[in-house]
Amino acid sequence: DTEVTQTPKHLVMGMTNKKSLKCEQHMGHRAMYWYKQKAKKPPELMFVYSYEKLSINESVPSRFSPECPNSSLLNLHLHALQPEDSALYLCASSQGELMNTEAFFGQGTRLTVV
Amino acid sequence: KNQVEQSPQSLIILEGKNCTLQCNYTVSPFSNLRWYKQDTGRGPVSLTIMTFSENTKSNGRYTATLDADTKQSSLHITASQLSDSASYICVVSAGNQGGKLIFGQGTELSVKP
Numbered sequence: 248d249t250e251v252t253q254t255p256k257h258l259v260m261g262m263t264n265k266k267s268l269k270c271e272q273h274m275g276h277r278a279m280y281w282y283k284q285k286a287k288k289p290p291e292l293m294f295v296y297s298y299e300k301l302s303i304n305e306s307v308p309s310r311f312s313p314e315c316p317n318s319s320l321l322n323l324h325l326h327a328l329q330p331e332d333s334a335l336y337l338c339a340s341s342q343g344e345l346m347n348t349e350a351f352f353g354q355g356t357r358l359t360v361v
Numbered sequence: 362k363n364q365v366e367q368s369p370q371s372l373i374i375l376e377g378k379n380c381t382l383q384c385n386y387t388v389s390p391f392s393n394l395r396w397y398k399q400d401t402g403r404g405p406v407s408l409t410i411m412t413f414s415e416n417t418k419s420n421g422r423y424t425a426t427l428d429a430d431t432k433q434s435s436l437h438i439t440a441s442q443l444s445d446s447a448s449y450i451c452v453v454s455a456g457n458q459g460g461k462l463i464f465g466q467g468t469e470l471s472v473k474p
Contacts, residue, residue: 251404289450289464290405303461337404345392345454345462352397352404 250274253338253353261361262328268356270321270338276351278344279321281313282337284355290337296321297344328360363388365453365465373471378441382468384434384451392456396425396436399448399467408436408449441472 251272260266270279278297282290295303296315310332312324321338335355342348365386374380386394393412397405409418409425411434418425422439438445451465 253404287467287469289466292461335402339404347392349407349410350395350462352406354404355402357402 251351251353253356257357259359265326268323272340276340278341280339284335330360333359363463365463367451367465367468371469376474379439382436386432386453388453388455388463390456392454394434395452397450443472446472
């Protein structure tokens with residue numbers, strides 16, 4: 248099983264809503280990532296979790312709140328988003344640090360903020 | 362500054378033809394270089410990953426090359442198929458910050474019948 252599963256596939260939310268994106272992998276990977284990708288642009292790193300601890304936060308606004316409940320799950324809690332936050336949100340995982348290991352990406356959640 | 366530059370930005374070829382995509386990088390320290398294929402609205406899928414000591418790696422009709430001296434890589438696609446239409450992203454892993462991925466802007470490939 249080399250899958251990273253993201254739910255939901257599509258999400259439309261208002262600026263006052265609270266929603267969560269979910270990511271799951273069962274490959275035993277100990278590093279998990281959230282990326283944000285705008286149309287025709289490369290993915291931008293948001294957060295890195297290593298062994299269930301937040302190791303990198305790329306100065307992401309606090310309206311995005313990551314959570315790693317266990318080694319297989321990664322959530323991204325959304326609150327008071329802006330229309331410019333509309334994007335494809337990608338989750339990825341790797342066995343360890345990316346210097347030596349493959350990164351597997353999920354299919355993404357297409358988020359639209361109205 | 363760590364950068365990955367790809368060319369061309371976009372490419373249109375006929376089905377069955379071959380093509381080569383280019384990637385130049387200035388990432389230091391270098392750890393490895395990856396090529397990903399990304400269909401519109403989907404997550405990237407890994408094609409190849411090469412370390413400093415590897416010059417060529419193949420995955421079916423995809424062959425990647427790496428010249429670590431000139432800091433250049435190429436992705437050659439043989440006998441293209443309509444399903445090859447996608448964005449191809451060159452990604453270099455930096456040998457610090459846990460191997461942070463530096464993404465190129467991608468080459469948008471369109472294969473026409």
